Amino acid sequence: MAGLVALYMLFTENVGVRSVWTIIQTCLILGGIFFSTGLLGEQIAVQRAELRELRRRMDEGTSRPRSDARTSDARTSDARTVAGPLCDARISPARRGCGGRVRARARPRHAGRGVEVQVLAPSAPGLAATDTIEGVRVRRYRYAPRAWRRSRTPAPWQSR
């Protein structure tokens, strides 16, 4: 209404009311801020809802009775998870390159709950292509041609 009155006065009486225009500018700015923050909040709410749904599904998949978990094997597990390289030689070199953090990050939450975990990690000289560390299968993929796989510098676990 203020804008309409201001426009009417501007065009009919050739009078501009600064205070009215200031109010209009303020309203526009506030409107823009509220609109953008509302949009952002809605996006956040959607993401949180999706996260809740995923957690609910995970809980449903992992909260089966223990008897099911005990009898599940690689073919019958309720959920399967591919974990990225959960390893760092400096943290646990004794684990021979990969899998040292499996127990810390993946296994306790899922082991015995019908979830099968496999770890996929890059290979390194002296490491097998597949391994099983504390019951978790570790697959290591090669990333260099066979002729290049000789190491110039020993890995930490090789120098010990």
Add this chain to the structure above:
Amino acid sequence: METLAYTGTMAEQVSESLRGKLALALMLWRGRSAVRALVKAWRPQLVHAHWWFPSG
């Protein structure tokens, strides 16, 4: 050449030599292929991926 991972010297190897850069490119590419192959063969419900990059 497969010395990028687990040694803690990935950044140095990649920044100091062409061989390291090539190895990094190969590692990323082969990692992508390995993930795709495993996902196709094993059909996991969840893929949790992370890497302490570029420390190795």
